[in-house]
Amino acid sequence: MSTPIDIERFARHIVLREIGGPGQQALGRARVAIVGAGGLGAPASLYLTAAGVGHITLIDPDTVSLDNLQRQILFRTDDIGQSKAGTGAVALRALNPGTQVIAIPAALDADNARELLAGADLILDGCDNFETRFAVNAASRALGIPLVSGAIGRWDGQVSLFNASPDAPCYRCWVPEIPPDAETCARVGVVGALPGLIGSMMALEAIKHICGAGQTLDGRILLFDGLAMESRTVKLRRDPECQGCAER
Numbered sequence: 001m002s003t004p005i006d007i008e009r010f011a012r013h014i015v016l017r018e019i020g021g022p023g024q025q026a027l028g029r030a031r032v033a034i035v036g037a038g039g040l041g042a043p044a045s046l047y048l049t050a051a052g053v054g055h056i057t058l059i060d061p062d063t064v065s066l067d068n069l070q071r072q073i074l075f076r077t078d079d080i081g082q083s084k085a086g087t088g089a090v091a092l093r094a095l096n097p098g099t100q101v102i103a104i105p106a107a108l109d110a111d112n113a114r115e116l117l118a119g120a121d122l123i124l125d126g127c128d129n130f131e132t133r134f135a136v137n138a139a140s141r142a143l144g145i146p147l148v149s150g151a152i153g154r155w156d157g158q159v160s161l162f163n164a165s166p167d168a169p170c171y172r173c174w175v176p177e178i179p180p181d182a183e184t185c186a187r188v189g190v191v192g193a194l195p196g197l198i199g200s201m202m203a204l205e206a207i208k209h210i211c212g213a214g215q216t217l218d219g220r221i222l223l224f225d226g227l228a229m230e231s232r233t234v235k236l237r238r239d240p241e242c243q244g245c246a247e248r
Helices: 022-030 043-050 084-095 114-115 130-141 194-211
Strands: 032-034 055-059 098-104 124-125 147-151 158-160 220-225 232-237
Touching: 022 194, 032 043, 032 114, 043 055, 043 084, 043 124, 043 194, 055 084, 084 098, 114 130, 114 147, 124 130, 124 194, 130 147, 147 194, 158 194
Parallel strands: 032 055, 032 124, 055 098, 124 147
Antiparallel strands: 147 158, 158 220, 220 232
16 A cells, blocks of 8 residues: 655655655655654654654653753753653654654553564664663564664764564674663763764664665664764674573
8 A cells, every 4th residue: 555645845755766755655654663752762753753754652751851951852941841752742743744653651661562562663772771772672573673773872872773684683692781880871971962963873774774775784783983973883793692582
């Protein structure tokens, strides 16, 4: 079944040979679940909504606080104290009324991850803790849904695509256990523009995956150093001893 296209809204996509009409229709049919509406989820959700993704589910249990506004561009000062998922959904619908946005103001964990993510074609994980990342990864593998994962801290960021095929490495092939020296942005800080870069890269990977355009980061991870303004891509291999792969 073809999806009607707003020719004027998506004109710059339609003239791209890698997207065109068929790719724009694929975006319109796509169902994307975004875990975390913060620094990474904010730009990713904005760009995917603007790109014409047909259905977005925004999952975040938190409310907007003043210290979020340095980097979480989905929100405004008047939104302080409001639900991130609910307020974010309103902003996304205003950007593109053609995108159906569902707000889930709940914490995703190992017990509810499969239920919350079921039915999605693609998952974007922009959360800020390893417990949630592991739960998202496990649900992604169990449900057979590819996962675009992003992470940031201080001046550095990373992006990858996991679980895009049965033999692909999963997130826990890269991070098998919670690092003993794990840092949080609240403790070590993060430069405000960095989430915009990494979140936009996550959206770009999502668009490429949905449209079948170019070479995605499937089996690779992009590492970005904001202070040196350098990036490198590392090849990932599936770990035969990976607990995440074994849990599928």
